[in-house]
Amino acid sequence: MKELAIAIGMVHIAAAIALLNGLLTTFGQAKVAAQAIESIARQPEAADSIRSIMFIGLALGETSGIYGLLIAIIMLFANPLINTLISLISN
Amino acid sequence: MGLNIDNLWVINVAGIEIWITETIFYTWIIMLFLIVIAIIVRIMLRNFKEVPTGIQNLIEAAVESFDNFAINSLGEKLTYISPWFFMVFAFILSSSLFSVFGIRAPTADFATTFALALATFVIMIFIGFKHRKGDYLKSFFSPHPIFFPLNLIGELAKPISLSFRLFGNMLYGTIILTLYYALTPLFVQIGIPALLHAFFDVVFGVLQTYIFVILSLMYVRSAAE
Known part of the structure; x- marks a missing residue:
């Protein structure tokens, strides 16, 4: 039982780490948006295609x-390793 | 609405069990809705006029704006496949708008989005072979035959990223709304979820529909040129 508790806690920590890629994703998206705003300010007539x-x-x-979100969801709700662990413990 | 996709009925056809899940049932509802709209439009357009009035105006504006969008992103000679993408656009848009009524969006199931992305993949290969013939096959081996595995992975990643993007975006709206409904007391479940639905279903639904269709069109165009 104790092993299972440790494994489930680890899975939650791992899901949180998988979601940390949101930091870099947000940074990249902010860069795209900033560049787009800059180009629209420079050439307002091309706003539609730039958008x-x-x-x-x-x-x-x-x-x-x-992808990070999906990995976190798979680890939390459809983790195959937890089922393997449960079957190992019950044997 | 919940995290799991519930199974509604099991049908036995010649010893094979067919599971009718929520996704299939709601897909049927949306298909019925779209077919009924199509039949109504067909009946109302029976007396087709040169100068459009009323409903004909609306339909012509919708079809024409999608045609212009397809010509801009596909080029002139590929526009014969744009009706398929109009259908995909209508289906994804109405499925995300239907989830405003509290049903689980069919696009929040990976099977639906993977089927749509697989259709794009098949169209992409078909158009590539039709327009470029041997050159399309040769493009897998360029600039050198040693790059073949890399090019193959690059092509196979297209439907996977396309389907996962739509699925993930639809799923996280569903998850956040499910958490909201499950964790809050009853008196804040009136009125406030409307804003969340407007944000996660309508805004993200329209944006992701647009992105799915325009990325599909870009993949098809890059295969043909």
Whole structure:
């Protein structure tokens, strides 16, 4: 039972660490948005095309954040290692 | 609405169990909604006018704006596949807007988003072979045959990242709303969730629909050129 408690606690810490990539993702997205605002201020007539390119850049930068989120969700709700541990303990 | 995808019915067809999950049922509801809208539009457009009035105006504006969007991102010669992407746009948009009513969005299930991304992948390969023939196959071996595994992984990563992006964005709205409904007392569950739904379902839904479609169009275009 004690091993299981330690493993579940570790899983929660690991999920929190996986979500830390949000720091860098946010930084990258902020850079994309800042550059887009700068270009729109320099060339207001090209605002529409810059805006659509900015959304694509934001989406591509968001991918790593989404991967971290999915890894955290898989570790919390669908972790195969916990089931292996439970079956090992019960044997 | 919850974290898990519940199973509604199990149907036995010749000894094979088919599980009808929440996702399939809500997909049917959305399909029915879209089909009914299409039939209504078809009946109302029976007397087609040269100068549009009323509902015809609205439909023409929607189709024309999507056509312009597709021409801008696909180029002139590939516009014959834009109806498929209009369908994808309508389906993802209505599925995220339907989750305002408290049903679980079908796009918050990885099966749905992976099916849509797989369709984009198949279209991408088909268009590549149709427009560039042998050159498309050769592009996997450029600049040198030693780069083949790298190029193959790059191509295979496209549907995976496309599907995971939509799935993750829809799922975290669902998770945050489920946590809100589960953790708060009853008297704050009236009114305030409307703002959360507006943010996570409507704003993010529209944005992610746009991103999914425009990235698909860009992948298809890059395969054809």
